[in-house]
Each structure stands twice: as C-alpha cells, then as structure tokens.
Amino acid sequence: MTSTLARTGVIKPDPKDPSPLRIDEVLVRKMLVLFIRDETTKAGLKRAVVGVSGGVDSAVTVALAGEALGAENVLGLFTPYRHSSAESRAHAKALATKLGFTLEEVPITKQIEAYFADNGGDTAHRVRVGNKMARERKSIEYDRSWPDGLVIGTSNKTELLLGYGTQFGDMACAINPIGDLYKTQLRELATHLGIPGEIVRKPPTAELWVGQTDEDELGFTYADADLILYHMVDRRLRPSELIAAGFDAALVTRIREMVRKSHYKRVMPLIAKVSLRTVGHDFLYPRDWEAD
C-alpha cells in the first residue's frame, strides 16, 4: 500500500526529482502494441507507414508497429532534404536492419526547391520552409499508405502539449501510439525496446534547418519541460503551486502560455454551427463505429 500511495497519492513537485516521470515499460509496451494492432485491424487495414527520421520518437514508433503488425507489414520512409545529416540516414538504416522493416528513401529536395523557386525563393522564412518540408513528408507517408496501410504518428506528449510541431505536417496521422508519453518517458521506453543508445542519447532535432536542435530552439530542456508539464497536466497543479514548489517562475509561465496558444493544433478545425445538427458539435459518433 505504501508504494501505491507514493505513486499516485502524494504529489511532491520537485524541480530536481525526475522520478515522477518513470513508467512501467513492460506494461506500456504491451498497451501500445495492442493499441496499434487493434486500431489498425478495426480500420480494416494491415500495414503501417512510419516516417523514420533517425530520431528516438520514430524509432520507438516503428519498433512498436513492427511488434504489433509484424516487421514485414511496416514501411519506414526516410525523407531527407539536402541538408539532412548522414548520421540521421545511418541511424534510420541501422534501425531498419535491426528491426527488419522495409526502409525506403524518398528525397524531398526537388519539390521543396521547385516550390520556393516561385514562392519567395531565398527570402522565404526558414519556418515556412520547415513547415513545407514537414507537410511534404506527411503527404508522401499518406500516399504510400494506400491502399491497405495506416499512417502512424510520431508526435510525443511534450511536443503535442507545447505545440512544437507543424499542424497537418509531422503532427498529422491516423493513429498515434506515443502521444501520451513525454520525451523523457519515450527515452526510457526506447531503451527498454533495445533502440541503440546513440539514437536515444543524441540531441533531438527536426533538422528543418542546419544546426537546429529542439532544446536550443525551445530555450529549455525536455527534462525541465516534462517535469513541469507532468505536474501541470497529469496532476492538475496550478502554475502558482509549481512556482511555490520551486520551479522556475518564468519557465512555468512560458510553458503554460505555449500550451494555451497551441491548443488549436490539438483539436479538429472549428465548424461554424448553423444547422440543427453539426459535425463535431452535436453529431457525435465514435470514430471506431463498426459495421454490423
């Protein structure tokens, strides 16, 4: 009983204690494999398509998809832009060799450059180019999912809550097995799944421009953000309570604002209600609505 209370009863937020983020990897692995298998089969499909970047999020996703559906039913897509690193390619390939799924390389340089040649050229802001790349990649994943595959999402809970992703780009998917796990927890699960240490440990990057890393761009570490988000979201503590417990006030406020401002990315588009019954408002059927 003591362990139960320590795990779920007492809340002791401490900026220096990451233990509240620890998960039971065996249980989580089982739940996520069954989730992918059940939701894919129910959709009447059998294959998974995963964008494999060489990073830890897609590594975990593709490993779980392979366990759920068999590696022979998993297609990994490595979609490099001209500045994508050789290390990313090597990591994606190493993963494919280790896990046994098919990895295809589909470069996106040509189409991205052709588009920006007529739409802003070199003056296009790097965020525009990065968003375009993310959406191009997702468009390829959806294309390659036809006719019997499902695009599996690779956005983790930290990215989803911070809105650190491109809407209808990397955030798009049919189902997402890892969206309820913080980055810190994903690293733990990755190690449990046998993902190579250099993939687990390297600095996370979307590689949308040369030298980009998530933590440089965000201005804080995943370790710090995850602990704040866990207490704020999972344990429902108010920002004032976190600050009182010793978390950095500016960081707590900033993260809270990032969550608020990005909420539009996490919900379906708003539909203007004019009729008696409206999709999303009061036409509320479950997605897993099965045929009799």
Place this chain on the structure above:
Amino acid sequence: MRIAVAQCSPALGAVKRNLDMHRTWIARAREAGAQLVVFPELSLTGYYLKDLAADVACAADDAQLAPLAEASRDLDVSAGFVERSADAKLHIAQGYWSKGRLVHVHRKVYLPTYGIFDDGRYFGPGDRFEPFTSAAGTVGVAICEDLWHVSTPYLYAAAGATIVLAPSASPGRGVAEGGDLGTAESCRLMDRFYAQYLTLYVAFVNRVGHEDGIAFWGGSEIVAPDGTVVARAKEFEEELLVGEIDTELVGRERARNPLLRDEREDLVLRNIAGRLGLPLERRD
C-alpha cells in the same frame, strides 16, 4: 456451483455481430460446466457509443434480444445492452435471462460524467438496487461506476445478496513505475474490500479491446467472502474465466465474522433521514 465470466471485446455499435459473439461465449461457458455466464457492461453494443446509443437502444423485451432468452434455457445469462424505457429514456442496462426468459434488469444508477466518461450526457440513471434470485444465489448487479459507490454493495448486502456481479467497461490508465496498472490496483482493492467486509462474493467482469484509443484492461476476477481470489483473468486479453462459488462459505464467513448480522441499518437510516430532513416514523 460454477460461474463463467466472458472477458470479451464487443464491437462498437454492431449489435448483430455481438449477439453472435455472445452465442459463441455462452456455448463455451456451457462446455465449461458453468450454470451462469456474465458478460461485461454494454456487451451487446460496446461502451463509448455517444450518439450511437439511441441507434442501438431497444426495449428489454425487444425481439432482437430473444436469442439471449433462447440461449438461457440451460444456463443463466447476464448481458449488457442499451434499454429504451417505455417513456423513451435510454439506460445502461444489464439483463438477466434464465430458463428461457428475462427475469431481471438493472439500470446503471451512477453515470460517470467526468474525465474520460460521458455517460450522463447520453443516458438516464437507474433508481434502484434490487437483489434477485439467480443460479448463484441472491445477487445484486452493480454496473461499473455503481460499484465505486460504497453504498451500492452495502445496500445489496443489507438486502440479502450473497454475490455482487459487477459488469464493467473499465479503461486502463496509470502506468507509473513500481506497481500494477493504476486502475487495476483500485479495482482489486475494491473487490477484495467489499467481498471480505460484506462477506459476499464479488464477480468483477471487465472487457478488453479498444474504443477510440482507450484500452479496456480486462483483469476480471471472482473474490470470495474470505477475501481470497477464486479466479482472475489475464489483463488486456480475451478469456473465459471460470470459478466456483461455494454458497456454504458465505455462511461460514458470516458465522466467523458476523458484521452484517450486527449492522445497524436503523442507525444508518435515521442518520441519513435526519441529515436530509426527511420524516421517519418509528415503528415501535
């Protein structure tokens, strides 16, 4: 006497398919020598129905439920459906069929409407806890959230139940290191506590499978009045769980530990009636 728990995975909104699935599991329970088979909450329809609730609802005596009555000729069947009452209210219901006919319907009283639950938006609440005679003795039915309210099994025990059937659709959540699934810990604590301190059997009947990303965790169990786990099913996987109910054990435990005999229902009643300002006539 042997009972079976059908830890199955109903298809959401597909009543005909689910009826076929029920027939298959009933046949398996029959082969296993069970005299009663219990299905989870809303086993004929699936749980997260939302607007589908109205589409799949039917009266308790509707012809589409006739196959269950038919199947109950040689073993009793408890299964979940959406009941449309005579005045057109929708209820989460658990029917009990025996010897070819429907003998009891329990309507879920406590409709969780918070967090991941939205029962109160789509359903009306039941208004009673009535024990009835079953193949396993005097039984009270507590559908999922009903069991989380301490008063539910208490009222059943006070009214003579020796077994509480708890058909559920319990979503698994809580994956912190160092223990079991959070929901599993809570449910097991509850089952054992009620069984041991009300000195009756508790049959927790959970489902498995996914609906819209939510996993039902299974882990069905039958707990005896002495607190021992008679049988427990696997987590997250389908399983026909079979367990023996020893009706004599209830008597032995109540002789050893006569908590129910000594229970002061009159005090409970006076206390609550007084607090609510309800008139309570003394009958002496």
